[in-house]
Amino acid sequence: MSRENVMTPAGTAAAEPICLVAPDGTRRHHEPFDAAVADVSDDAVADLYADMVAARRIDTEATALQRQGELALWPPLLGQEAAQVGSARALRQDDFVFTSYRENAVAYCRGVKLEEMLTVWRGNASSGWDPFSVNMATPQIIIGAQTLHATGYAMGIKFDGGDQAAVAYFGDGAVTQGDVNEALAFAASYQAPAVFFCQNNQWAISEPVGLQSRVPIAQRAEGFGMEHVRIDGNDVLASLAATRIALDRARAGDGPTFIEAVTYRMGPHTTADDPTRYRSKDEVEEWSGKDPLKRIEAYLQTRGMAVDGFREAAEHRADEVAEALRAGVTGMADPEWEQVFENVYAEDHAWLRRQREQYGRYLELVEGEGQ
Amino acid sequence: MSTQQSEATGLRTLTFGQSINRGLRAALAEDDKVLVMGEDVGTLGGVFRITDGLQKEFGAQRVLDSPLAESGIVGTAVGLAYRGFRPVVEIQFDGFVYPAFDQIVSQVAKLRYRTRGHVAMPLTIRIPFGGGIGSPEHHSESPEAYFAHTAGLRVVSPSNPQDAYTMIRQSIACDDPVIFFEPKRRYHEKAEVDLEAEADLPLGAARVVVPGDQVTLIAYGPLVKTAIDAATAAADEGVSVEVIDVRSLSPVDFGPLEASVRKTGRVVITHEAGQFAGLGAELAASLTERCFYHLEQPPVRVTGFDIPYPPSKLEQHHLPDLDRILDGVDSVLERTSSLNGAAAGPSAARQGGDA
Ligand SMILES: Cc1ncc(C[n+]2csc(CCOP(=O)(O)OP(=O)(O)O)c2C)c(N)n1
Numbered sequence: 001m002s003r004e005n006v007m008t009p010a011g012t013a014a015a016e017p018i019c020l021v022a023p024d025g026t027r028r029h030h031e032p033f034d035a036a037v038a039d040v041s042d043d044a045v046a047d048l049y050a051d052m053v054a055a056r057r058i059d060t061e062a063t064a065l066q067r068q069g070e071l072a073l074w075p076p077l078l079g080q081e082a083a084q085v086g087s088a089r090a091l092r093q094d095d096f097v098f099t100s101y102r103e104n105a106v107a108y109c110r111g112v113k114l115e116e117m118l119t120v121w122r123g124n125a126s127s128g129w130d131p132f133s134v135n136m137a138t139p140q141i142i143i144g145a146q147t148l149h150a151t152g153y154a155m156g157i158k159f160d161g162g163d164q165a166a167v168a169y170f171g172d173g174a175v176t177q178g179d180v181n182e183a184l185a186f187a188a189s190y191q192a193p194a195v196f197f198c199q200n201n202q203w204a205i206s207e208p209v210g211l212q213s214r215v216p217i218a219q220r221a222e223g224f225g226m227e228h229v230r231i232d233g234n235d236v237l238a239s240l241a242a243t244r245i246a247l248d249r250a251r252a253g254d255g256p257t258f259i260e261a262v263t264y265r266m267g268p269h270t271t272a273d274d275p276t277r278y279r280s281k282d283e284v285e286e287w288s289g290k291d292p293l294k295r296i297e298a299y300l301q302t303r304g305m306a307v308d309g310f311r312e313a314a315e316h317r318a319d320e321v322a323e324a325l326r327a328g329v330t331g332m333a334d335p336e337w338e339q340v341f342e343n344v345y346a347e348d349h350a351w352l353r354r355q356r357e358q359y360g361r362y363l364e365l366v367e368g369e370g371q
Numbered sequence: 372m373s374t375q376q377s378e379a380t381g382l383r384t385l386t387f388g389q390s391i392n393r394g395l396r397a398a399l400a401e402d403d404k405v406l407v408m409g410e411d412v413g414t415l416g417g418v419f420r421i422t423d424g425l426q427k428e429f430g431a432q433r434v435l436d437s438p439l440a441e442s443g444i445v446g447t448a449v450g451l452a453y454r455g456f457r458p459v460v461e462i463q464f465d466g467f468v469y470p471a472f473d474q475i476v477s478q479v480a481k482l483r484y485r486t487r488g489h490v491a492m493p494l495t496i497r498i499p500f501g502g503g504i505g506s507p508e509h510h511s512e513s514p515e516a517y518f519a520h521t522a523g524l525r526v527v528s529p530s531n532p533q534d535a536y537t538m539i540r541q542s543i544a545c546d547d548p549v550i551f552f553e554p555k556r557r558y559h560e561k562a563e564v565d566l567e568a569e570a571d572l573p574l575g576a577a578r579v580v581v582p583g584d585q586v587t588l589i590a591y592g593p594l595v596k597t598a599i600d601a602a603t604a605a606a607d608e609g610v611s612v613e614v615i616d617v618r619s620l621s622p623v624d625f626g627p628l629e630a631s632v633r634k635t636g637r638v639v640i641t642h643e644a645g646q647f648a649g650l651g652a653e654l655a656a657s658l659t660e661r662c663f664y665h666l667e668q669p670p671v672r673v674t675g676f677d678i679p680y681p682p683s684k685l686e687q688h689h690l691p692d693l694d695r696i697l698d699g700v701d702s703v704l705e706r707t708s709s710l711n712g713a714a715a716g717p718s719a720a721r722q723g724g725d726a
Contacts, residue, residue: 072505072506072507072683073506073507120507120508120682121507122684123505123507123682123683123684124682124684125682126508126679126681126682141466141507141508141509141510142466142467142469142470142509143439143467173439174439176438176439176440176443177439177440177470178440178442178443178470179470204410204439205410205411205415205418206411206413206414206415206436207410207411207436207438207439211436211438212438212439272418273418277414277415277416278414278415334684335682335684335685337685337688339681339685340676340678340681340685340688340689341676341678344677344678344679351647351677352676352677352678355646355676355677356676358709358710359676359688359709361709361712362695362698362709364709365698365707365708365709366694366698
């Protein structure tokens with residue numbers, strides 16, 4: 001077996017992803033998708049654009065903060081703004097979102113506070129926010145685990161007779177995990193109101209998507225009897241449309257949908273990764289031609305909007321976001337030692353209390369720090 | 372020593388990580404049934420670069436980038452072992468072994484027993500483990516007790532580059548499945564490694580790394596170095612601490628431990644994992660059974676707390692360090708210690724009682 005034959009899956013090119021705004025800004029047409037975004041005005045598109053600009057700025061700023069030692073690690077989403085913003089803006093606030101660790105734009109759209117988004121990457125806490133405050137679970141690092149949680153949540157919605165949906169975000173690498181396959185089986189069996197949103201960014205750290213799947217990933221859903229669609233993940237309108245359609249289906253009781261958003265991770269896997277070891281410059285260059293932000297600029301220009309105007313407004317908002325992000329992180333106090341022992345159980349526990357007391361005495365002894 | 376002499380005697384200055392790489396390379400070269408598998412182990416050379424260069428040297432069929440699924444990695448290794456291969460699988464981080472847990476404890480561990488010896492499972496499962504590198508959650512776990520509790524598995528952990536090189540080769544050569552825990556925070560530590568030396572100890576053997584006669588201090592993996600430092604600090608205060616590196620966490624080589632405890636009558640056991648039902652509990656119970664009448668004090672455990680691994684800004688509170696180990700040593704010496712309830716004033720710890 002040569003390396004090549006796993007790098008180029010037979011079917012990847014087969015199903016042309018659905019696209020509404022082409023890389024050059026041209027509007028393309030697709031019947032059900034057009035209908036799904038018929039109400040989206042040019043101003044609303046400019047808002048989506050502004051969200052993407054903000055997401056990109058969060059990324060740049062967090063990466064800088066990591067380099068300056070303010071964050072321990074950062075998983076950039078550069079290049080994936082459209083997939084995340086489009087899908088997240090399709091959601092209602094009472095839908096519930098389960099993501100992996102790269103969905104910073106989704107978190108932004110859900111209203112997660114910027115410093116809460118970074119707490120975990122600074123190493124201050126295992127989890128930055130209260131999931132119920134924004135209806136979004138905190139980032140999941142165990143690959144694919146959250147797809148089962150979303151499925152269970154969706155089953156709960158169905159059992160309760162609610163009209164919300166649960167959405168799971170995951171990567172192309174994740175589709176190999178048993179958990180994801182089990183999630184698809186459960187969701188299909190129970191016809192749960194779930195949306196599986198796979199961001200196929202072509203790479204799982206150093207492993208190309210062809211190592212995970214010999215067919216387009218969306219096609220996997222077929223075997224589970226699940227509706228599926230493959231979209232251009234760098235097209236924010238396509239992402240919005242696909243997610244709206246899937247959510248409508250979920251709310252109508254028609255079961256789960258699998259969306260594969262074909263996109264690209266422009267940066268490293270995390271700030272600790274060195275992508276030059278495994279992928280070519282040409283590939284990165286090719287994808288930068290499909291940039292999700294540039295195409296919306298071009299599109300809105302064709303619609304007669306003044307690029308300078310909406311770009312300036314978006315950048316102004318992004319500046320504020322970046323400033324708040326930096327202030328939130330640099331002003332963040334280190335956690336107190338007692339936090340080590342908190343929230344292990346709902347009720348106090350004698351064994352752990354003893355460890356805590358001993359450790360308090362230890363700090364008193366060696367540092368005069370305990371209480 | 373000149374480079375040429377070094378070449379001749381096989382001596383090299385290598386990091387812990389490079390030593391494992393050399394061990395893997397030697398094993399791949401010696402036996403074409405040896406395979407290396409795991410996420411990102413090929414082109415990237417592993418996220419810690421432990422398998423760096425191996426795919427280039429041995430090809431994509433000997434050093435395989437696995438699809439992203441740990442149960443798949445270990446489960447297919449079982450099939451490869453049926454077929455006569457000796458897979459060495461890498462689990463990228465300790466916290467990612469759990470999806471493979473079922474394959475390891477239900478299949479890998481039991482196949483020899485279930486088949487009355489017909490099927491061997493010469494798998495080596497490499498797991499970078501433990502904390503101290505400032506990682507996010509699931510990247511700093513110490514899951515050794517789960518595996519040590521499972522009959523049929525060998526569980527080992529080297530603590531220095533020479534052992535890393537020797538023990539990885541012994542693990543691959545072993546006809547039993549071996550869980551090979553690599554103390555990831557030691558990956559960059561260097562030492563002189565003899566690549567040609569015959570192994571001085573069997574895979575399952577414990578070793579006295581610092582001789583002493585007042586306290587027995589038992590450690591493994593990442594904490595051996597900390598334990599040695601603690602023994603040096605204790606020596607400065609006139610206390611003689613014997614440090615033992617357990618090396619094999621299952622089965623445990625109790626001989627050297629027992630001999631030491633009979634001599635010192637005082638024992639401290641340290642590990643990063645939580646205390647409850649951890650390795651320390653087994654070692655303390657077994658040594659108490661074997662050496663009860665030689666013990667001057669109950670064995671003391673200096674361990675991580677019984678909590679999920681904390682966020683990185685708090686890990687220094689969780690991980691036993693030199694001072695906490697010395698506090699444990701004080702306790703078995705009946706000096707002022709947080710563990711025997713004494714809450715003396717600040718800085719009393721290092722002044723309490725006579726040696
Ligand atoms: C169970 C598990 N195994 C391994 C890892 C290590 N790991 C973290 S991210 C990653 C790649 C994930 O790729 P993909 O699912 O495509 O998502 P992406 O990072 O590309 O967004 C790996 C192997 C992990 N976090 N969890």
